[in-house]
Amino acid sequence: MESSSVLVVSMVIGLAIMLGIVVPLAEARAFFVFGDSLVDNGNNDYLLTTARADAYPYGIDYPTHRPTGRFSNGFNIPDLISQSIGEEATLPYLSPELRGQKLFVGANFASAGIGILNDTGIQFLNIIRITQQLQYFQQYQQRVGALIGSEQATRLVNQALVLITLGGNDFVNNYYLVPFSARSRQYSLPDYVRFIISEYKKILLRLYDLGARRVLVTGTGPLGCVPAILAQRSTNGGCSVELSRAADLFNPQLVEIINQINTQVGSNVFIAANTNQMHLNFINSPQSYGFVTSKKYYFACTIAASLNISSMFSAKIFIGSKSVSAHHAQYISVVVEGIFRVYVFYNFHVLRKMLFGI
Numbered sequence: 001m002e003s004s005s006v007l008v009v010s011m012v013i014g015l016a017i018m019l020g021i022v023v024p025l026a027e028a029r030a031f032f033v034f035g036d037s038l039v040d041n042g043n044n045d046y047l048l049t050t051a052r053a054d055a056y057p058y059g060i061d062y063p064t065h066r067p068t069g070r071f072s073n074g075f076n077i078p079d080l081i082s083q084s085i086g087e088e089a090t091l092p093y094l095s096p097e098l099r100g101q102k103l104f105v106g107a108n109f110a111s112a113g114i115g116i117l118n119d120t121g122i123q124f125l126n127i128i129r130i131t132q133q134l135q136y137f138q139q140y141q142q143r144v145g146a147l148i149g150s151e152q153a154t155r156l157v158n159q160a161l162v163l164i165t166l167g168g169n170d171f172v173n174n175y176y177l178v179p180f181s182a183r184s185r186q187y188s189l190p191d192y193v194r195f196i197i198s199e200y201k202k203i204l205l206r207l208y209d210l211g212a213r214r215v216l217v218t219g220t221g222p223l224g225c226v227p228a229i230l231a232q233r234s235t236n237g238g239c240s241v242e243l244s245r246a247a248d249l250f251n252p253q254l255v256e257i258i259n260q261i262n263t264q265v266g267s268n269v270f271i272a273a274n275t276n277q278m279h280l281n282f283i284n285s286p287q288s289y290g291f292v293t294s295k296k297y298y299f300a301c302t303i304a305a306s307l308n309i310s311s312m313f314s315a316k317i318f319i320g321s322k323s324v325s326a327h328h329a330q331y332i333s334v335v336v337e338g339i340f341r342v343y344v345f346y347n348f349h350v351l352r353k354m355l356f357g358i
């Protein structure tokens with residue numbers, strides 16, 4: 001699981017770009033999700049892997065107050081997107097409940113720990129790498145085609161909204177996983193970024209070949225400012241220069257290949273969400289998002305990470321449930337896991353205001 005913790009508020013703003021420019025809500029009849037722990041709805045619960053979110057306090061603020069396999073204390077990014085387009089949450093593709101009519105809602109193929117590269121996250125053992133996720137997507141279409149015919153299945157996929165979130169793990173759980181990692185010995189950082197970007201381009205083109213026509217692509221968050229990284233690498237409390245540089249190299253090149261692909265296919269199929277800048281805006285100006293400060297949350301998480309008081313993918317320390325912000329309709333909950341997660345939950349009114357300005 002990557003350290004590029006992306007605020008849900010930032011992701012939702014990114015989605016607004018796509019919803020406003022690319023796809024009318026009425027057409028978003030299905031929703032498909034690909035990627036890592038930021039968007040995993042529980043696939044890893046069906047795998048023998050160490051990358052799991054099946055223990056308390058995961059799910060503590062979910063309606064059932066139980067872990068759901070989401071790497072969140074409650075809803076995650078795909079859940080909020082589903083709510084915003086008026087659809088029920090997508091089920092994990094490995095869930096036995098995903099059958100019949102539920103298939104028409106879409107599916108979540110994401111798996112915590114994965115990256116663009118197949119050797120990313122190897123320490124987590126059995127995870128659904130992106131190549132396998134795309135194979136499952138193809139299998140999904142065959143299953144739906146058996147129910148409604150291949151032509152209707154193709155139409156469902158073409159009209160669907162797609163979210164893909166990759167990249168952070170390729171730095172945190174690969175290139176920078178250990179000193180002198182295999183990839184860091186093989187590539188300088190600029191060359192490594194060019195390499196994974198070229199691989200990402202292949203993934204996006206494959207997604208297009210499989211019928212995706214409305215795709216939101218998120219970049220990495222500010223990797224160098226993640227509390228776990230601050231605890232491990234910062235000497236003066238500032239962000240890690242090297243990991244910040246990685247994000248600064250990766251995100252613009254991601255936008256560049258997205259523009260290239262859109263030109264190649266002759267349509268704005270892929271939309272880039274600048275989650276790195278959005279997250280930095282929150283850190284630097286929390287008042288704009290209705291919070292008095294972002295420092296205390298980062299401080300608490302950094303202390304926890306520096307003391308190693310929680311191990312990755314096991315039961316975690318829970319700090320500050322339901323802290324009141326300037327907007328009384330929202331609250332923030334912090335889950336500490338050595339890797340940082342902060343999710344901001346808005347009620348329906350606030351979420352709609354952020355998405356649509358109403």
